[in-house]
Amino acid sequence: MSVSTRDIENCALDLLGGRAATSSxxxxxxxxxxxxxxxxxxxxxxxxxxxxxxxxxxxxxxxTQGDVTLDPDAMIHGPIRLRRGPAFPVSA
Structure with missing residues (x-):
């Protein structure tokens, strides 16, 4: 199975959308x-x-790493978490 960047984005949005807004x-x-x-x-x-x-x-x-929001353009090492951002698509 080939996984596209769109598949990855959709999966991340679906997972975040299925959790509380403050979850990661x-x-x-x-x-x-x-x-x-x-x-x-x-x-x-x-x-x-x-x-x-x-x-x-x-x-x-x-x-994020812990309570720190990371710059996506910086070299990111170690464990990270993804949280809803300000432009997270809200379903109607």
Missing amino acids: ICPSDVARNLVSDEEGWRALMPLVRDVAAQMAREGKVLI
Whole structure:
């Protein structure tokens, strides 16, 4: 199965939309929802992080480490979380 950047974005938005507005998700939640085997979802993680950075630039998500919101254009290392951003699409 080939996973597109659109698949990743839609999955992240769906996961965040299904949780409380103040909740967060791990990028691996996205990868695991798209690819079931461990080798596959781990291989997808760099692309998931790239898509998350683009979504953060668009204001759809915030990338956080602890209580700190990270710059999506900075080199981000370590565990991160994704939260709804100011431009998170609200479904009607």
